[in-house]
Amino acid sequence: MLRSCAARPRTLSALRAARGGAPRPARDPGPARRSFSTEKVIHKDHSLPNPSWSKDLRLLFDQFMKKCEDGSWKHLPSSECKVPQRIHSFKTYFLDSKPVKEDQLSQARPFTRSYEVGQGFEYAMFYNEDEKRTVCLFQGGPYLEGPPGFLHGGALATMIDTTLGVCTISCMGLFMTANLNINFKSPIPLCSVVVISSQLDKVEGRKVFVSCNVRSVDEKTLHSDATGLFIKLDPEKSLT
């Protein structure tokens, strides 16, 4: 179900107006609160099709949604990674040190979901529990340019890290990336769609080894392959 937009918190006045009540006159909230609201943010699922999605991305999305029908694959909604939940889980590992202020945390959002619709990272993820695989369908928008006309390598690295991270988290819990090794084999045209296919290879104690490849939609071009090492967080150790 599509819910209201996460980008701008809804104000109490707007909610009152929607219910037929008179909106309160606008007040300047003061410099400390001008740019954000402490009201509860309603999270939208960014992993569903939007008008910026190309035909390729929509077709692939539909194909994978079909694969979900027998339960072998699961669509991973972006709203499952709500910022407050992550902060809550993650705070366990910061223990007494508080390197980030509360008001900064309240504005936090996942890096890959911080661009306007269609300009940055457009993607959907699917997870196969039996095969321990995660697939990411990714369309890199115009703000992710590296070499003219092509996707920035760092943008691809971000999506590889995210896909491998989701693969690890879906299988095992809370982890941090310790090592990421990427071979860039063929540049990705800006605004095109690629498929990032990742799998969990091995678990050794707290260490999880994952790998992935990045291919064009027709599977003819191997754009990249990568391996990652994720370490399960030790609640006894502070991260800072």
Ligand SMILES: CCCCCCCCCCCCCC(=O)SCCNC(=O)CCNC(=O)[C@H](O)C(C)(C)COP(=O)(O)OP(=O)(O)OC[C@H]1O[C@@H](n2cnc3c(N)ncnc32)[C@H](O)[C@@H]1OP(=O)(O)O
């Ligand atoms: C995650 C929250 C939920 C989010 C949901 C949204 C999903 C989005 C997903 C987004 C994803 C985005 C993800 C991001 O952006 S994560 C952000 C980028 N990553 C970091 O900032 C991590 C920084 N590093 C650390 O904090 C620590 O080093 C960690 C926690 C990783 C390990 O420190 P810890 O003190 O706990 O462990 P240890 O030192 O006892 O080592 C343990 C074992 O590991 C081996 N080892 C360690 N390092 C390396 C290495 N580099 N190569 C090879 N091996 C290494 C080590 O030899 C030892 O092996 P052994 O002796 O036992 O055999």
